[in-house]
Amino acid sequence: MATEPAADLLSLDDPFTVPTAYWHALPDGRIQCDVCPRACRLREGQRGLCFVRGRIDDQIVLASYGRSSGFCVDPVEKKPLNHFLPGSSVLSFGTAGCNLGCRFCQNWDISKSREIDTLTSAASPDALAEAAVRLGCRSVAFTYNDPVIFMEYAMDVADACRDRGIKAIAVSAGYINPEPRVEFYQHMDAANIDLKAFTDVFYEKITFSRLPVVLETLEYLRGTDVWFEITTLLIPGHNDSDEEIAQECDWLVSHLGPDVPLHFSAFHPDFKMRDVPRTPPATLSRARRIALDHGLRYVYTGNVHDPDGQTTVCPSCSAPVVVRDWYVIGSYELTDTGHCVHCGAPVPGRYDGPVGGWGSRRLPVRLQDPTPAGAGAHDRRPLAPAS
Numbered sequence: 001m002a003t004e005p006a007a008d009l010l011s012l013d014d015p016f017t018v019p020t021a022y023w024h025a026l027p028d029g030r031i032q033c034d035v036c037p038r039a040c041r042l043r044e045g046q047r048g049l050c051f052v053r054g055r056i057d058d059q060i061v062l063a064s065y066g067r068s069s070g071f072c073v074d075p076v077e078k079k080p081l082n083h084f085l086p087g088s089s090v091l092s093f094g095t096a097g098c099n100l101g102c103r104f105c106q107n108w109d110i111s112k113s114r115e116i117d118t119l120t121s122a123a124s125p126d127a128l129a130e131a132a133v134r135l136g137c138r139s140v141a142f143t144y145n146d147p148v149i150f151m152e153y154a155m156d157v158a159d160a161c162r163d164r165g166i167k168a169i170a171v172s173a174g175y176i177n178p179e180p181r182v183e184f185y186q187h188m189d190a191a192n193i194d195l196k197a198f199t200d201v202f203y204e205k206i207t208f209s210r211l212p213v214v215l216e217t218l219e220y221l222r223g224t225d226v227w228f229e230i231t232t233l234l235i236p237g238h239n240d241s242d243e244e245i246a247q248e249c250d251w252l253v254s255h256l257g258p259d260v261p262l263h264f265s266a267f268h269p270d271f272k273m274r275d276v277p278r279t280p281p282a283t284l285s286r287a288r289r290i291a292l293d294h295g296l297r298y299v300y301t302g303n304v305h306d307p308d309g310q311t312t313v314c315p316s317c318s319a320p321v322v323v324r325d326w327y328v329i330g331s332y333e334l335t336d337t338g339h340c341v342h343c344g345a346p347v348p349g350r351y352d353g354p355v356g357g358w359g360s361r362r363l364p365v366r367l368q369d370p371t372p373a374g375a376g377a378h379d380r381r382p383l384a385p386a387s
């Protein structure tokens with residue numbers, strides 16, 4: 001695993017830098033980070049591929065605890081989650097860096113940032129949870145970049161939110177090792193997992209990661225209480241063939257069951273894939289038809305205007321119970337507990353009261369937090385490296 005010399009100095013005196021637990025020392029003097037299958041092996045002062053974790057004082061630290069690239073209130077449907085507190089607003093934020101190398105990254109200015117100063121906003125877990133309450137959000141979402149790499153911060157935020165009745169959502173590629181996976185998802189209420197394609201070749205050549213790890217995460221989540229939905233970004237000519245979509249849907253139905261919601265979303269040319277055209281709406285509709293034909297019950301199109309492709313249909317009486325168009329809910333015919341008002345059948349998901357009315361608004365917010373981000377967080381010292 002190639003690693004980079006530090007672009008700027010890591011230091012535990014930095015209030016945004018905290019010790020971590022998942023690492024072990026190697027016989028050759030390097031220390032291996034065990035959070036994700038990248039297995040970065042670091043010498044003193046080096047950062048891992050995700051950039052926010054690195055080695056200092058003979059341990060692996062997280063250098064972005066309490067720092068964010070910005071905060072925004074979004075509709076939960078934008079995560080996308082269509083079966084989790086529908087219509088509610090979510091306080092979204094991310095940090096910097098990523099543990100994948102997707103050539104098509106749609107958030108590359110954040111995920112590929114090598115400038116820790118990109119993280120202009122600071123917030124302790126308590127301040128963030130308080131802000132979510134103040135803003136009327138039902139949940140917070142770790143998004144824009146993968147929360148796996150800043151799991152210590154994400155878990156503490158989730159705990160502070162839970163104390164106040166606010167849910168926590170992870171938007172992730174699911175590229176995480178088994179042991180941290182268990183700890184991480186104990187703190188989460190919901191997740192959207194990117195299933196970026198269904199071939200090893202795509203994963204290895206275009207994302208620099210491995211498909212089986214992501215499938216393991218999905219199978220793991222199936223056995224937990226975490227509500228999860230799946231997103232596949234369809235990229236013309238790369239992962240949008242009938243055969244590949246059919247294989248993905250076969251796997252989802254046989255391993256996760258027909259009730260897991262699947263979102264097909266549209267790619268736009270970005271980062272290192274600017275030579276590939278946008279995804280035509282017809283491709284999303286074709287993929288959705290294949291998925292429905294394979295037995296998946298809740299299949300949605302995303303990043304397009306397509307009320308048909310974004311409507312939830314009752315699994316029993318086939319009534320259109322939630323009609324959406326690009327995050328906006330037009331009609332809603334579920335009870336407060338998520339049952340069809342026509343026939344009483346349950347629609348899978350997490351429901352808690354009437355539908356929210358946030359609509360499609362996107363509201364950037366600035367959090368004023370005078371607390372040094374590391375202070376008041378769970379005391380992670382002394383260190384306890386995972387064996």
Ligand code: SF4
Nearest residue numbers: 033036039040048050
């Ligand atoms: S979390 Fe970061 S440092 Fe750790 S193995 Fe993954 S990429 Fe490397």
